Amino acid sequence: MTEVEAAGGRTIGRLEDRRWIGEERAAQLAELAARVRELTEAVVLTEVDSAEIAAVAEQVAALTARLNAARDQYPPMAAEGTNGMVRQLASPVTGRINPIAPPVTVTVCEGGVVRGEFTLNTVYEGPPGFVHGGVTALVLDQMLGLAAASGGVPGLTATLDMCYRRPTPYGVPLTVEARVTRTEGRKTFAEAHVLAPGGKVTVEATAMFVRPLFQLPQGTGASERN
Numbered sequence: 752m753t754e755v756e757a758a759g760g761r762t763i764g765r766l767e768d769r770r771w772i773g774e775e776r777a778a779q780l781a782e783l784a785a786r787v788r789e790l791t792e793a794v795v796l797t798e799v800d801s802a803e804i805a806a807v808a809e810q811v812a813a814l815t816a817r818l819n820a821a822r823d824q825y826p827p828m829a830a831e832g833t834n835g836m837v838r839q840l841a842s843p844v845t846g847r848i849n850p851i852a853p854p855v856t857v858t859v860c861e862g863g864v865v866r867g868e869f870t871l872n873t874v875y876e877g878p879p880g881f882v883h884g885g886v887t888a889l890v891l892d893q894m895l896g897l898a899a900a901s902g903g904v905p906g907l908t909a910t911l912d913m914c915y916r917r918p919t920p921y922g923v924p925l926t927v928e929a930r931v932t933r934t935e936g937r938k939t940f941a942e943a944h945v946l947a948p949g950g951k952v953t954v955e956a957t958a959m960f961v962r963p964l965f966q967l968p969q970g971t972g973a974s975e976r977n
């Protein structure tokens with residue numbers, strides 16, 4: 752397939768280097784990731800005594816060693832989709848198998864419009880009581896990139912501009928909507944926003960994606976489903 756060269760001669764996007772996992776294994780890993788998300792929040796919120804913390808730390812280290820007993824060099828970034836497009840299962844935003852992903856559930860609509868549903872827990876706190884602005888930027892970047900890939904030209908983020916209108920609450924369902932505004936050659940422009948319950952916009956973003964001169968892997972030009 753493709754060999755993609757980036758700065759420093761490093762190659763990216765060689766999908767043939769990745770393990771392609773099936774639905775059953777993806778679902779099993781998604782279940783594990785969900786348990787680890789709960790663990791992460793429990794670590795942040797726990798009030799158990801120090802002996803218990805030490806005991807749990809030992810057990811978690813043992814569990815990590817069990818998973819590392821057989822381990823790959825790369826995430827299984829892609830699994831085959833029904834339409835021949837790849838699914839980035841370990842995305843830090845949409846990846847069901849990645850414990851640091853909220854994860855955002857994505858729907859790709861017609862005409863470069865992408866919609867996502869997600870809830871952030873206390874782990875993502877920035878200002879007390881609200882979501883960290885870098886986390887909403889992460890989510891918006893990914894959704895803008897997906898809009899570009901599905902309705903414009905797939906590319907890397909060249910610019911990302913954020914406008915924080917109101918603090919974003921955690922622990923409640925949030926919506927993110929992104930759409931392509933125009934395409935000029937290798938450049939795709941897109942806009943997006945995050946909506947709190949009740950429909951109030953908390954964050955707006957605009958971005959420009961540039962299709963790199965190196966060849967992108969097959970499957971990056973349309974929808975990403977998780």
Ligand SMILES: CCCCC/C=C\C/C=C\C/C=C\C/C=C\CCCC(=O)SCCNC(=O)CCNC(=O)[C@H](O)C(C)(C)COP(=O)(O)OP(=O)(O)OC[C@H]1O[C@@H](n2cnc3c(N)ncnc32)[C@H](O)[C@@H]1OP(=O)(O)O
Pocket residue numbers: 764837838839892893894895896897900905906907908909910937938961962963964967968970971972973974975
């Ligand atoms: C993208 C897919 C990757 C593979 C994934 C595989 C499977 C997944 C499947 C589906 C996924 C689909 C979508 C992915 C979703 C989200 C994406 C995540 C987004 C990221 O997480 S991505 C990481 C952060 N991102 C970078 O790591 C970029 C580092 N950067 C570069 O790699 C280069 O910088 C590059 C390529 C951007 C441009 O480089 P270049 O050499 O090709 O282009 P060049 O300089 O010739 O510019 C051409 C024209 O763009 C204008 N231009 C360029 N840069 C500009 C700027 N900053 N401001 C204003 N204008 C700018 C010029 O002014 C000129 O304009 P003009 O033609 O009018 O003169």
